[in-house]
Amino acid sequence: MEELITRIQIDGQVLDEGVLKVDSFLTHQVDPQLMAKIGETFATAFKEQGITKVVTIEASGIAPAIFAAQSLRVPMIFARKSKSLTMNEELLSASVHSFTKQVTSQVSISRKFLTSQDKVLIIDDFLANGQAAKGLVELCQQAGSQVCGIGIVIEKSFQEGRQLLEELNLSVLSLARVATLSEGDVTFLKEESQ
Numbered sequence: 001m002e003e004l005i006t007r008i009q010i011d012g013q014v015l016d017e018g019v020l021k022v023d024s025f026l027t028h029q030v031d032p033q034l035m036a037k038i039g040e041t042f043a044t045a046f047k048e049q050g051i052t053k054v055v056t057i058e059a060s061g062i063a064p065a066i067f068a069a070q071s072l073r074v075p076m077i078f079a080r081k082s083k084s085l086t087m088n089e090e091l092l093s094a095s096v097h098s099f100t101k102q103v104t105s106q107v108s109i110s111r112k113f114l115t116s117q118d119k120v121l122i123i124d125d126f127l128a129n130g131q132a133a134k135g136l137v138e139l140c141q142q143a144g145s146q147v148c149g150i151g152i153v154i155e156k157s158f159q160e161g162r163q164l165l166e167e168l169n170l171s172v173l174s175l176a177r178v179a180t181l182s183e184g185d186v187t188f189l190k191e192e193s194q
C-alpha cells in the first residue's frame with residue numbers, strides 16, 4: 001500500500017534491534033484517515049470470503065481492525081491481555097510468548113462472541129515472530145470458527161512470523177513488508193498483489 005509505505009518512510013523511526021517506531025500514526029497517536037484506507041484495503045481484499053467477525057488483540061491492533069470491520073459491516077472483537085472485571089463468562093484463552101519481551105501472557109475472548117458459524121478475519125498492526133497472530137488463531141479454533149485470512153499493517157519480513165502462519169495454511173496479506181531496518185533507513189519488499 002503506497003500511502004502507508006510513504007508514511008513509514010517519512011514518519012517511521014528505526015530503533016536498534018530491528019524495531020520500527022510508528023507511534024505518530026499507528027501505535028500511539030493514530031491517523032484515522034490513514035486507518036480508514038487501511039481498513040478499506042483489508043475489506044476489499046477479503047470481501048468475497050463471507051467474513052462475519054474481525055478479531056484483533058489490544059492495544060494497537062484495535063485501530064486498523066475497527067476500520068476493517070466497519071468496511072466489512074461486521075463486529076470487531078479484541079482479545080484482552082488481562083481479564084476485565086466484567087469478563088465473567090466462559091473464556092477462550094491462549095498463551096502468547098513474546099520473544100521481544102521474554103514473557104508469556106494469556107490472551108482471551110469471551111466464548112459468547114465467537115461461534116462455529118463465524119468466519120474470521122484476523123487483523124494486527126505488526127507481524128514479527130507471529131506469536132500474537134498464532135494465539136488469535138488458537139482462540140478462533142477453540143470456538144470452532146474458521147479463520148479466513150490474516151491482515152497485517154506492517155510485516156517485518158526478516159522475522160519468522162509470516163513463514164509460521166503460512167505453515168499453518170493461513171493466507172496473510174501485509175500492507176507493508178519491511179525487508180531491512182538499518183540506521184534511519186527502511187527498505188521494503190515488493191508490494192503484494194491484492
Ligand code: G4P
Pocket residue numbers: 018019020021022027057058059060061097098099100101125126127128129130131132133156161
Ligand atoms: P509477535 O506477536 O509477532 O511474536 O511479536 P513480538 O512478541 O515480537 O512483539 C511484541 C509486541 O511488539 C507486539 O505488541 C507487537 O505488535 C510489537 N512489535 C513487534 N515488532 C515491532 C516493531 O518493530 N515496532 C513496533 N512499534 N511494535 C512492534 P504488544 O506490545 O503486544 O501490543 P500493543 O499493546 O503495543 O499493541
Ligand code: NA
Pocket residue numbers: 027060125
Ligand atoms: Na504495538
Ligand code: NA
Pocket residue numbers: 057058059060061124125126132
Ligand atoms: Na499488536
